[in-house]
Amino acid sequence: MWGSKSAGSARHPDHDAEAETTLRILKPSAKAIVPMMMFYIVLALSVSVLFMYFYNELTWLMSLLSNLLDSPLLTTPWEAWFLGGVWALCLLQPALYLLQLKTTEYEFTNRRLRYTRGILNRTRDQIELVRVRDLTATRTLLQRLLGLGTLRIESVDRSHPQFDLLAQRSVYELKDWIHGLNARERARLGYREFEGTQGII
Numbered sequence: 001m002w003g004s005k006s007a008g009s010a011r012h013p014d015h016d017a018e019a020e021t022t023l024r025i026l027k028p029s030a031k032a033i034v035p036m037m038m039f040y041i042v043l044a045l046s047v048s049v050l051f052m053y054f055y056n057e058l059t060w061l062m063s064l065l066s067n068l069l070d071s072p073l074l075t076t077p078w079e080a081w082f083l084g085g086v087w088a089l090c091l092l093q094p095a096l097y098l099l100q101l102k103t104t105e106y107e108f109t110n111r112r113l114r115y116t117r118g119i120l121n122r123t124r125d126q127i128e129l130v131r132v133r134d135l136t137a138t139r140t141l142l143q144r145l146l147g148l149g150t151l152r153i154e155s156v157d158r159s160h161p162q163f164d165l166l167a168q169r170s171v172y173e174l175k176d177w178i179h180g181l182n183a184r185e186r187a188r189l190g191y192r193e194f195e196g197t198q199g200i201i
Contacts, residue, residue: 023181026106026174030098031146032167037094044090048083055079106165108178111185113153115163127163129178129185131155137175143167151175 051058062078096119104117114126132155139149149171153163168174 020109020111022107022109024108026108026165026168028101028104028165028167029146029148029169030101030167032101032148033094033098034146035142036097040090040094044087047086047090051079051083051086101167104166108181110181113163125159127153127155127157127160129182130189130191131157132178132182135175135179135182137171139171151178153178 099119100117103119103122105115107114107116110129112126112128114124116122116124132153134154136152136154137149138152143149147169148167149169151165151168151171151174153160153165155161155163165174
């Protein structure tokens with residue numbers, strides 16, 4: 001998809017002399033957990049309401065189990081344990097997602113995108129800006145309400161054919177900014193796009 005201008009073309013002496021510098025460090029917005037949090041809260045409330053509605057039947061079932069197992073199950077606060085377990089399970093997923101967002105970082109330099117993510121096991125990798133092929137900014141209805149969006153980067157990098165920058169503010173402006181970085185890096189390295197070709201020549 002990309003190729004140099006000519007195999008024997010000489011580079012400008014300042015092309016490789018330009019130092020790599022960090023331009024911007026981005027993190028996903030924590031507001032991205034709001035839809036997930038709302039879903040699991042509604043789920044926990046629904047289970048709680050159903051529990052109260054069928055409380056007598058559940059109490060009878062627990063009494064039957066106590067008799068069968070010859071164990072005083074009803075002497076323990078099983079209602080509190082049950083509801084507490086439901087709420088803990090429903091809030092665990094949003095909490096883990098929030099932790100994932102908080103431990104994700106996108107660092108843009110004038111030559112590449114470096115990203116770091118992972119809660120216990122950290123992963124750090126990079127995408128050369130010159131390998132970026134296309135940028136797509138999307139905003140779902142919920143994302144629009146939260147002022148967020150997702151930027152998808154398509155590249156000719158075999159390890160990262162598609163890479164998403166999650167929960168970003170001003171995603172349209174971010175798309176234009178990265179497009180400018182991509183254009184400047186291609187000009188610096190003397191690459192240009194050829195229609196109908198595959199990969200980097």
